[in-house]
Amino acid sequence: MGSRDSTRRSASFLPAPESIISELIESSSAANDDATDPHRESSAEDRSSAVASKNFIELMLFQVVLRVGWIFKTESVIMPAVLDFLGGSGMLRGLLPPINRICQSVPALLLAGPMQKAPQKKNWLCGCTVLMAICFALLAVGFRLMDAHPVGLQVFFIAIYAIFFVATGMTQVLFHTLQGKLIPAGDRGRLLLVTNVVGVTAAVGAVWICMPAWVTAEGVEFHWLFATSSVAFFVAAAIAWCVDEPAVIVETPAAVKGIRARYAEAVLPFREDSNFRRLAIAAALFGSTIMLFPHYQSLGRGGLLGGDFRSLMWWLIVQNLGTAAFSMVVGPLADRRGNRIALRLGLIGVTAAPLLAIGLVWTEIAWAFPIVFVLVGLTPVLLRLFMNYTLEVAPSDKHPSYLAAISVATGLPVLCSPVVGMMIDRIGFSPVFMMISLCGVAAWWISGRLEEPRCSDPHGER
Structure with missing residues (x-):
């Protein structure tokens, strides 16, 4: 598919406004028209x-x-383990x-x-x-000072968790919009790699x-994990502030779509x-497997x-x-053979991950349980593949609607x-x-009935 698809698929969970990219191109073209002197033009290019x-x-x-901070709060391991530790x-x-x-x-x-x-x-x-x-930082302080009140910590944790993901959703949209504005299409795949x-x-x-x-057999010093995530996110914010971004005045659109209109558009495909x-x-159906994310670590720790x-x-x-x-394996396969086979x-x-997990618990083979989490690591890869396949089968003028629809379905x-x-x-x-x-x-089974867009092109040019 290429780097353009990698950018679109990441932003597709919360479709970012696409007018920013075209405005940047137009402003760049206008600047180039003004540069008539060759030396001046060369200097500007440098x-x-x-x-x-x-x-x-x-x-x-x-x-x-951001990824360093994120690993200390991974959704499939750390965050559900927090609730287990608190007796949830x-x-x-x-x-x-x-x-x-x-x-x-929704907030984004x-x-x-x-x-x-x-x-x-x-x-x-x-800011986000x-x-x-x-x-x-609040979670780190809370788990340091409120460790004797597990029920109160549960409520506090869930509330902060919700606020955090409001900020996360907006950060994802803003980053991919900024990437589209500042990074040429030919360099986005290299940035991802x-x-x-x-x-x-x-x-x-x-x-x-x-x-x-910070980890013992009896528990985890979660306040240190959360403090480390907080420091990493503060550093990431400082890096974002250093980005050299030209100010682009965006005219107020005639009508900004509300959330109801956006989801109505998402249903159309x-x-x-x-x-x-x-x-x-x-x-x-694939999205249903994500519901098991919080439970793998509980099954492994409790059962084995x-x-x-x-x-x-x-x-x-x-x-x-x-x-x-x-x-590294699936990406080249998708490029050579198509996203459908990947x-x-x-x-x-x-599909094998849940069966392997319960099989290992039944047979009490504790040393092999990490293989389950290797397979769980496929989930974000598959999310990207669903987006890539969607971009291949959707008419080019309907990419945003199709991407929003597949995001809703997942x-x-x-x-x-x-x-x-x-x-x-x-x-x-x-x-x-x-x-x-x-x-x-x-x-x-249903994926086997999908069309291979590289063999047929039912929508015409994409």
């Missing part, structure tokens, strides 16, 4: 090249530092995915207009990243160095495109390790390495996550994990 290189490095560093139930763990999803999407949609009109996006990006840092390689190396190294001192309907069903928390560090490391490794192979791994099952947690409390892990695995099998 300055432009230097600024582009500086912005490339700073945006890369922003994502790398499966239903309480199940609240995390829908809070994550709703708080990450509502604030899309003000963000679009801001002359410099880096100011908003810096600072809010992320403040949230984890460098960020992944450097980010995984730095994040895994930070866990390897720091976590052994379901009615018009039968192949897309199959893709959306497969995406929704007697509640030992020391395994969290290894699970963090192998999951991040798994994501990086699968990206999607089908990835679905096999995600996210809808997550709203049932508290029910899944309650079922785990009542009937156990095994029946629930097996049912979710069957959803993965169904997604894999």
Whole structure:
């Protein structure tokens, strides 16, 4: 697919305004028209090249530092382990995915207009990243001072968690908008690759160095984990402030779409495109596997390790390495053979993860449980593949609508996550994990009925 798709797929969860890119191109063209003197033009080109290189490095560093902070609060390992440590139930763990999803999407949609009109996006990006840092600073202080009040800490944790993801959703939109404004299309794929390689190396190294001192068999000094995340997010905010972004005055649009209009537009592709309907069903079935994210670590620790928390560090490391490794394998496969075959192979791994988890618990093979988290690392890769396939099958003038629709389809099952947690409390892990695995099998089967867009082009030119 190429670098243009990688940018669009990342922003598709919360579609960023696309007029910014065209305005930047127009303003750049106008500046070039004014540069009639050859020496002046050469000097301007040199300055432009230097600024582009500086912005490339700073945006890369922003994502790398953000990733270092993020690994100490990973959604599949650390955050559900916090609730387990505080005595939370499966239903309480199940609240995390829908809070994550709703708080990450709805506020960013509502604030899309003000963000679009801001002359410099880096100011908003810096502010939202600072809010992320403040949230984890508060959690660090709270877990240090309120450790004798587990119920109060549960409420405090959930409230800060929700505020954090409001800031996170806006940060994602702002970063990808800023990337589209400052990074040429031909360099975005390189930015993604460098960020992944450097980010995984730095994040895994930070866990390897720091976590052994903070994790014991009986528990985790979560205040140190949260303080580390807070410091990393503050550093990322400082990096964002250093980005060299020209101010672009954006005229107020005639009509800014509200959230209801945006979701109405997102539903339209379901009615018009039968192949897309199959893709959306497969995406929704795949989305159901995300509901198990908070429960893998609880199953492993409780079913195999007697509640030992020391395994969290290894699970963090192998999951991040798994994501990086699968990206390096699946990406080239998708480029050579198409996103459809890469999607089908990835679905096999995600479907196998719940079955492998309960199989290892039944057979009491504790040493192999990290393999489950290697497979869980496929999830973000598959999310990108669904977006890439969508970009291939959608008419070019309808990319935003199709991307929004597939994002809605993937996210809808997550709203049932508290029910899944309650079922785990009542009937156990095994029946629930097996049912979710069957959803993965169904997604894999439906994906086999998808069109291969590189063999046929039902929509015409894309």
